[in-house]
Amino acid sequence: MSRPYLQILFFQELLLLLLLESCYIADCYDPLDPNGNITITYDIISWTTETDGYWAKVTIENYYQYRHVEKPGWKLGFDWAENEVIWSMTGALATQSGNCSAFKYRVPHCCQRSPEIIDLMPDAARINRSENCCRNGVLAARDIDPKNAISIFYMTVGNLPSLWTGKTPKNVTFMAPGPGYTCSPFADYSPTIFPSVGGRRETQAIRTWKSTCTYSQFIANKAPTCCVSLSSFYDSNVTPCPRCSCGCQAQERTSLSCIGDTKFRGSSLPVGEVEEGLVRCTSHMCPVRVHWHVKNNYMYHWRVKLTVTNYNYAANYSKWNIMVQHPGFSQATTAFSFNSTTLDTTTSPNEAALFWGLEYVNGELLQADNTGFGSVTSEILLHKDRKSFSLRNGWAFPRRVYFNGEDCIMPLPDVYPMLPNGSCGPLTSLQNHLVLLFMLLVLLHNFHLEQ
Numbered sequence: 001m002s003r004p005y006l007q008i009l010f011f012q013e014l015l016l017l018l019l020l021e022s023c024y025i026a027d028c029y030d031p032l033d034p035n036g037n038i039t040i041t042y043d044i045i046s047w048t049t050e051t052d053g054y055w056a057k058v059t060i061e062n063y064y065q066y067r068h069v070e071k072p073g074w075k076l077g078f079d080w081a082e083n084e085v086i087w088s089m090t091g092a093l094a095t096q097s098g099n100c101s102a103f104k105y106r107v108p109h110c111c112q113r114s115p116e117i118i119d120l121m122p123d124a125a126r127i128n129r130s131e132n133c134c135r136n137g138v139l140a141a142r143d144i145d146p147k148n149a150i151s152i153f154y155m156t157v158g159n160l161p162s163l164w165t166g167k168t169p170k171n172v173t174f175m176a177p178g179p180g181y182t183c184s185p186f187a188d189y190s191p192t193i194f195p196s197v198g199g200r201r202e203t204q205a206i207r208t209w210k211s212t213c214t215y216s217q218f219i220a221n222k223a224p225t226c227c228v229s230l231s232s233f234y235d236s237n238v239t240p241c242p243r244c245s246c247g248c249q250a251q252e253r254t255s256l257s258c259i260g261d262t263k264f265r266g267s268s269l270p271v272g273e274v275e276e277g278l279v280r281c282t283s284h285m286c287p288v289r290v291h292w293h294v295k296n297n298y299m300y301h302w303r304v305k306l307t308v309t310n311y312n313y314a315a316n317y318s319k320w321n322i323m324v325q326h327p328g329f330s331q332a333t334t335a336f337s338f339n340s341t342t343l344d345t346t347t348s349p350n351e352a353a354l355f356w357g358l359e360y361v362n363g364e365l366l367q368a369d370n371t372g373f374g375s376v377t378s379e380i381l382l383h384k385d386r387k388s389f390s391l392r393n394g395w396a397f398p399r400r401v402y403f404n405g406e407d408c409i410m411p412l413p414d415v416y417p418m419l420p421n422g423s424c425g426p427l428t429s430l431q432n433h434l435v436l437l438f439m440l441l442v443l444l445h446n447f448h449l450e451q
């Protein structure tokens, strides 16, 4: 790899770091998914006279292209403006009933001032269900499975201070399942229109409020969870994940959350329940590693092998996805054992592809166990754009990789696999001179033989 290019790459890296730093301060958004958000829509559908309140529909929509809500699912919280209670719910439940002793004849579902609401389990009774409910709070990413990127529940709210005057719930919180989301206050929107009578009639909500929740890795305050390693057919050296990408192995093994070493054979894995967050000991200490191997260079195509490895002893990733940014994805791309799509470049400015598992094949990235690690792998065939394709200067390696929406730590460009010396690049003037000298010698030699 030539020096000036390395310097440019290094400079880019520095710039990126600076950018990241500055956007951490000003609540960063992901430039590849700038419009991503989770929108909570609160529709008052009708007033209810028998409970002095209203009937509401709450819709949670995940507009993130490649960030999903994993098990144990979302948890929605808010503070009632007054002393409202929830009489009943379908499609979700409040985790605590609270103090309902003021209600003598009929007991509400929840009397808490700050209720916490979660989704129902898939086996919920029919009477408690609503459309788009009961997935244990799992919300798929929009670009992968838009039908399952939405949750809906209904609730009957009562005990309003006066009739026909709902007040917006305050202090909205959204856990998915951990922290990281910040929600805007509910604001008035034009009423939602609902189709009815098979689309031949439209009804509208009495009032519609919306809150938007956005994710920030800074607020989540999470250590990185993933790193990238690289290799290629033209260099036998593998570029490993940077040391301590996700944490460092403690010297003294007291606070350790990792077991086993490179020669791990499983003997030290505790029997029974394995504590959450326990990973295999590695120099990078990441729960997940993504490996990008440049495998073949054909006339019209090039081939990459992509492998994701799970070093967790107690976590399966049921709806994993990886997003890879690389200019090569502007060309036709075929993934053989993964499902894939390219990101819409009208919203994000760079070529990027999204990969996820095939159902019943590798849709689940399994935990590590005594016998080895969970891993999923696929070969990817990319059409070559002869103008931009190159094996030089690390072009064939990804610019950025995300696992489940989280940024993966990349190695620095100066340790990328290198093309062997001498096989490429124009000859130096010294080399030119040597070649000429050699040819001259051969000529002289031949001349001598003929004599």
Ligand SMILES: *[C@@H]1O[C@H](CO)[C@@H](O)[C@H](O)[C@H]1NC(C)=O
Pocket: 035, 036, 037, 038, 039, 063, 212
């Ligand atoms: C939330 O995402 C949707 C879809 O991308 C977008 O239309 C909407 O403007 C976003 N909301 C905010 C407040 O950014």
Ligand SMILES: *[C@@H]1O[C@H](CO)[C@@H](O)[C@H](O)[C@H]1NC(C)=O
Pocket: 079, 080, 081, 170, 171
């Ligand atoms: C919202 O949260 C703030 C700070 O925790 C609190 O002071 C306020 O009372 C809350 N609002 C309501 C309506 O409970």
Ligand SMILES: *[C@@H]1O[C@H](CO)[C@@H](O)[C@H](O)[C@H]1NC(C)=O
Pocket: 099, 100, 101, 102
């Ligand atoms: C429960 O609510 C009743 C009536 O509002 C109140 O008198 C009682 O003190 C509350 N109990 C607790 C434990 O807060």
Ligand SMILES: *[C@@H]1O[C@H](CO)[C@@H](O)[C@H](O)[C@H]1NC(C)=O
Pocket: 089, 092, 093, 125, 127, 128
């Ligand atoms: C299901 O509905 C029944 C009848 O409305 C109710 O008693 C029960 O608490 C509900 N269960 C859940 C989990 O919401």
Ligand SMILES: *[C@@H]1O[C@H](CO)[C@@H](O)[C@H](O)[C@H]1NC(C)=O
Pocket: 314, 315, 316, 366, 367
């Ligand atoms: C992960 O999946 C395997 C195989 O299906 C199962 O045995 C294991 O209990 C799962 N682990 C967790 C933490 O759910």
Ligand SMILES: *[C@@H]1O[C@H](CO)[C@@H](O)[C@H](O)[C@H]1NC(C)=O
Pocket: 144, 145, 339, 340, 357, 358, 359
């Ligand atoms: C690929 O993903 C799409 C969208 O989620 C899904 O409809 C399709 O069934 C998936 N294909 C396979 C083979 O899993």
Ligand SMILES: *[C@@H]1O[C@H](CO)[C@@H](O)[C@H](O)[C@H]1NC(C)=O
Pocket: 419, 420, 421
């Ligand atoms: C290529 O040359 C550089 C210095 O010019 C050297 O550091 C490197 O080890 C060489 N690589 C190989 C594979 O010979």
